[in-house]
Amino acid sequence: MTTAPTRIRTERPVIALDPVDAALIDLLREDGRATFSDMGNGVNLSGEAIRHRIDRLERAGVIKVVGSVSPEVLGFETFALVAINVSTSATAVAEKLAEFPAADFVVSTAGEFDILVEVVCRDDDELLEVLDSIRAVPGVQQCRTFLYLSFDKYVYDESSPTGLGGARRLGPGTQQAPATLDEADLTIIRALREDGRASYTDLAAISGMTYPSARRRVLRLRESGVLHINTIVNPLVLQRRVQAGIGVKVTGNIRAVAEQLHGMPEVGMVLTTSGPHDLMLEVTCRDKADLADFVGSRLRSIESVSATHTYTYLHIHKLAYTWSGLT
Structure with a gap:
């Protein structure tokens, strides 16, 4: 819902980084509020040169430095994924849904559902109100709600050997007020x-x-752990990637499967949910062939995984680098 690879919307071209850019990104990952002077000392450049470098990286959409705070700290305790089918333009409906303050993430997908919307609410009553509002949007034909029961993984590993990298929003329960x-x-x-x-x-x-x-x-x-300063690195700019949501049906111990998925570098999110999917995943792969191999081979090889449904992201209409609709 705090930080992305993260889900990042971009239409920017792939760009190349030189060794100094890469070193600066590493320094910002260590401390997103490091001074220009301190970073300059690390790469033998002036503070002003570092300022220009970082400005260029931010304008190109390569990085974004943001503060992340858990929604639970702010009183938000109900989270759900709403899967939607439409009878009209998916783009038009998705853009309308992106205007909802409770919608933290809106994406058009290929698969069983046309649109996926992640919502963040204070309680179940507010979730019901949001669902009623979603159903009232012209063109919304059917909604299916997956209530998040637990957050087994909600962060990307920056040291991932796949090179996917990037800071994902910190998950609920990871921060203390x-x-x-x-x-x-x-x-x-x-x-x-x-x-x-x-x-x-x-x-x-x-x-x-x-x-x-x-x-x-x-x-x-x-x-105190309430606020984290994260440097989000956008791999979709550096090199094209494929992201997807995957619903997983489990016949055995759900926790055991979640633990195995937690260690897979492609998997950025593992959520236990109510509904027809026992687990919802978000994955980032190098390309469509890599995604097909992950779903068809690596994921299905896990004992107790009985079925999967893949929702490939086509266009991200709303992405909050943090829980932007809150407060």
Whole structure:
């Protein structure tokens, strides 16, 4: 729902990185708020040169530095995937659904369903309201809801040998709230979700605090585990990838299967759900042939996996790098 490879919408061309770019990305993965000067010392360039490099990488869609915070910290406790069939243009319906604040992710797919929508709600009552609103959208013909029961994996491994890399949003339950979050905390969180490298001067101005106070707030939020600064690296820009959602039916121990899937580098998400799929996965593969091999061979070779349904992503209409609809 905090950070992506992550689901990343892009129509930008594939670009090449030089060794300095790659080194900067590694430094930003270690600390998304590292100073230009410190990074410059690491690659023997001036701070101003580093500023231009990072600006170019961000404008090209290669990286995005964002603040991530668990929705549970903000009082959101109900999560679901809504699978939708339409009787009209899937693009038109998907763009309408992308306007819903509760919709964290909207994608057109190839497969049994035309559109998948991930929704984040405060409770079951709000989920019911959202589902009613989705059904009321012109062109929506059928909805099937997969309620998330547990988050067995919700992060991409940056050291993946496949080279898929990239920071995925942190999953629910991975962050702890401090005793209280006041309006200044929430203001800072909102700003850092948009720009994880926002200056302390800017954060002080928007929160109405002094520079030292704003800096202390950010450090406290990070040290408490509420706020993480993540550098999202977009492999879909660097080299074309194929992403898909996969529904898995299990005949044995669901947890045991989830544990095996957790170690597969292609798998970025493993969710236990209610409904016809016991597990929902999100995978990233090098190409369609690699996806076919993953589903037809590696996934089906797991004992107790009895059936799979693949929903290949065609176009991502909404992707929040963080839980953008919250607060």
